[in-house]
Amino acid sequence: MQINQNISSVRVSGTIKLAQRAKDMIAEGKNVIDLTEGQPHYNTPAHIIEAAYTGALEGKTRYTAVAGTPHLRKLIADHINKLNGTDYQLDNIVVGCGGKQLIFNALMVSLEQGDEVIIPAPYWVSYPEIVKIARGTPILVQCPEVAGFKITAQQLESTITNNTRWLILNSPGNPTGAVYVRSELEEIATILRKHQRVAILCDDIYEAIIYDDAEFNSLTKVAPDLIPRTLTVSGLSKSYAMTGWRIGYCAGESDFIGQMIKLQGQSTTNASSISQVGAVAALEGSQEFLKDWLHDYTKARDLVCSKLSQSPYLDIYKPEGAFYLFVGCRKLFGTGELSNDHDVCNYLLENAHVAVIPGSEFGSQGYFRLCFAKQEELLNEAIDNILQAISVLSH
Numbered sequence: 001m002q003i004n005q006n007i008s009s010v011r012v013s014g015t016i017k018l019a020q021r022a023k024d025m026i027a028e029g030k031n032v033i034d035l036t037e038g039q040p041h042y043n044t045p046a047h048i049i050e051a052a053y054t055g056a057l058e059g060k061t062r063y064t065a066v067a068g069t070p071h072l073r074k075l076i077a078d079h080i081n082k083l084n085g086t087d088y089q090l091d092n093i094v095v096g097c098g099g100k101q102l103i104f105n106a107l108m109v110s111l112e113q114g115d116e117v118i119i120p121a122p123y124w125v126s127y128p129e130i131v132k133i134a135r136g137t138p139i140l141v142q143c144p145e146v147a148g149f150k151i152t153a154q155q156l157e158s159t160i161t162n163n164t165r166w167l168i169l170n171s172p173g174n175p176t177g178a179v180y181v182r183s184e185l186e187e188i189a190t191i192l193r194k195h196q197r198v199a200i201l202c203d204d205i206y207e208a209i210i211y212d213d214a215e216f217n218s219l220t221k222v223a224p225d226l227i228p229r230t231l232t233v234s235g236l237s238k239s240y241a242m243t244g245w246r247i248g249y250c251a252g253e254s255d256f257i258g259q260m261i262k263l264q265g266q267s268t269t270n271a272s273s274i275s276q277v278g279a280v281a282a283l284e285g286s287q288e289f290l291k292d293w294l295h296d297y298t299k300a301r302d303l304v305c306s307k308l309s310q311s312p313y314l315d316i317y318k319p320e321g322a323f324y325l326f327v328g329c330r331k332l333f334g335t336g337e338l339s340n341d342h343d344v345c346n347y348l349l350e351n352a353h354v355a356v357i358p359g360s361e362f363g364s365q366g367y368f369r370l371c372f373a374k375q376e377e378l379l380n381e382a383i384d385n386i387l388q389a390i391s392v393l394s395h
């Protein structure tokens, strides 16, 4: 059957490909530790599961409003307003099947052929591909580690053209854990004020996963005048360990949200009604468990950072948020048969039996990403295996 050219040019997600290879090896009986997927190792808290179960028994098993139940949308509006200083009402909010679907819908309803979307690299693997599906042009801007893996105001200014329609900002960021501070957002806002046609998509999916003294800052809070052209995407996948429930949400100007709802109404309709009941319980219930999880993530982050920094071949950038470590591995190029980060990841999979993802999948060659939202024992074993495999190489 015919596949159109637009879809043919879209890449399979690098994270999904490597995670699959790791799963295949596990199925073959190999003891592989999979650090590829970006999800907490915890199960969803019991009170959320119980609420969804009870809701299903009570008949909350039917279609809901396309944009989500009013109850859930109200809770989401309250949450965003408190966090970001906005004043969103129900018609500013749409609930969808994960943050990914909402980013997809936002770009589908807005992009014309050839419109440019500025994506700071390293980036979350799906942004450029979704832009391409929506027939836009991803404009990738390299943000090196010396700049904290963040786009600077100068870079933004020199990248904006007459065709620029969106800037995507992801903080805390996947794959680096970089967090934009207030002054950086202020400088970015100054540039955006000069370019009225550029909208901003803030992907805040890791908003609750922040370490030490870092703080989550949203563009809307720093620059309220940009609220009318800012779209905020977030969801429950990462913060509440609900990746499989597929609940994400988006907040923005009501006309634009209305178009997103129209598109969703002709594709998936509402997000799962049962998942929405769970999401209500998540947002209404106690948030105490998040503190325990953050404590564990902090320990896990410190463990992997301190162990991996023992190797002279690896460069470590301590993340301020999210649960990923983006490890520089350029010094390994030229050892053994390794000449790029794909080689390094294949080598680690075959020899350390640890699955990690090459940085080039995120637009930055010379790194690999690992997810440290795992049990301490497993992380210890994985890192020991990596160090051992590297030490063999370098002798």
Ligand SMILES: Cc1ncc(COP(=O)(O)O)c(C=O)c1O
Binding pocket: 038, 097, 098, 099, 100, 101, 124, 170, 173, 174, 203, 205, 234, 235, 236, 237, 243, 247, 248
């Ligand atoms: C930066 C970023 N945005 C969005 C998503 C989408 O998450 P979901 O569709 O599960 O809400 C992810 C998931 O990995 C992500 O890392």
